[in-house]
Amino acid sequence: MGSENIKLPKIDFSHEDLKPDTLVWHQVKSQVHKALVEYGCFEASFDKIPIHLRKSIFESLQELFDLPLQTKLKNISKKPFHGYVGQYPQVPLYESMGIDDANIPHKAEKFTQILWPQGNPTFCNTIQSYSEQLAELDQTIRRMIVESLGVQNYMDEHMNSTNYLLRVMKYKGPQSSETKVGLNAHTDKNIVTILYQNEVSGLQVLTKDGQWINVDPTPDTFTVMIGDSLYAWANGRLHSPYHRVMMRGNETRYSVGLFSIPKAGYTIKAPEELVDEEHSLLFKPFDHVEFLDFYYTEEGQRCASALKTYCGV
Numbered sequence: 131m132g133s134e135n136i137k138l139p140k141i142d143f144s145h146e147d148l149k150p151d152t153l154v155w156h157q158v159k160s161q162v163h164k165a166l167v168e169y170g171c172f173e174a175s176f177d178k179i180p181i182h183l184r185k186s187i188f189e190s191l192q193e194l195f196d197l198p199l200q201t202k203l204k205n206i207s208k209k210p211f212h213g214y215v216g217q218y219p220q221v222p223l224y225e226s227m228g229i230d231d232a233n234i235p236h237k238a239e240k241f242t243q244i245l246w247p248q249g250n251p252t253f254c255n256t257i258q259s260y261s262e263q264l265a266e267l268d269q270t271i272r273r274m275i276v277e278s279l280g281v282q283n284y285m286d287e288h289m290n291s292t293n294y295l296l297r298v299m300k301y302k303g304p305q306s307s308e309t310k311v312g313l314n315a316h317t318d319k320n321i322v323t324i325l326y327q328n329e330v331s332g333l334q335v336l337t338k339d340g341q342w343i344n345v346d347p348t349p350d351t352f353t354v355m356i357g358d359s360l361y362a363w364a365n366g367r368l369h370s371p372y373h374r375v376m377m378r379g380n381e382t383r384y385s386v387g388l389f390s391i392p393k394a395g396y397t398i399k400a401p402e403e404l405v406d407e408e409h410s411l412l413f414k415p416f417d418h419v420e421f422l423d424f425y426y427t428e429e430g431q432r433c434a435s436a437l438k439t440y441c442g443v
């Protein structure tokens with residue numbers, strides 16, 4: 131199953147002088163670039179998220195998933211995989227909920243109100259502060275990516291082109307020593323994903339040469355990976371990796387992902403500086419929301435690369 135000997139690169143973002151134009155910034159930036167070219171993924175240590183918040187995020191997840199099914203079903207969304215997902219025969223161990231703009235206080239509040247009409251300030255503050263503080267890591271990484279691609283003149287446009295979705299996930303243990311699929315292999319469709327999990331492992335990432343590696347982060351590490359929209363924007367210069375969740379044993383895995391997602395109406399188009407004779411344009415400009423609509427059709431689910439089928443040149 132997972133290959134024992136390969137490990138994802140680990141990058142430290144905790145340095146207090148990690149500001150643009152410092153020596154440490156340039157050093158970390160080149161590690162980010164190398165990891166994303168090679169794996170599309172790395173582990174990040176980031177101590178700006180305090181220990182108590184790391185603990186309370188899992189308490190909040192448990193509290194949320196312990197709600198009655200009828201309550202959880204109140205979280206509906208027009209966007210696929212943004213509302214409540216559970217009891218899917220294809221992925222019986224998996225349950226998830228999306229919280230749009232969880233970093234924005236009144237949006238976190240609105241979500242909390244749906245599930246707890248009487249209010250739940252602890253839950254609301256936990257998801258909001260977690261998202262807001264982790265968004266800082268997303269932004270640092272994306273600034274480094276834009277610089278390392280040599281397209282700084284697109285910095286503001288790129289940084290302003292996204293919103294955040296916080297997705298919380300629960301995977302039941304399959305109650306057997308046999309390994310079962312928790313979540314099928316897929317590439318993410320967004321810009322950058324930052325995952326954090328409790329002590330129960332299960333995430334695997336596919337290397338470019340076809341080996342599944344186990345990602346076993348510690349409480350101080352986050353798993354960062356890039357999605358197809360950034361892959362397209364970088365005109366294929368960065369890898370967007372397949373990944374999946376495989377479960378065994380009895381323990382419940384909780385994970386939480388902060389997804390930076392292109393805003394509806396924003397056209398994703400590789401900067402012309404990234405298109406040349408050696409790097410011909412891979413994808414026609416596209417709107418992420420329209421691409422997602424295609425991805426969730428039967429055809430979109432069937433094809434090997436939904437992005438290529440949808441807008442490949």
Ligand SMILES: O=C(O)CCC(=O)C(=O)O
Binds near residue numbers: 297374387
């Ligand atoms: O639970 C995880 O660690 C992975 C979740 C994931 O890949 C996703 O939500 O796209």
Ligand SMILES: [Fe+2]
Binds near residue numbers: 373
């Ligand atoms: Fe994913």
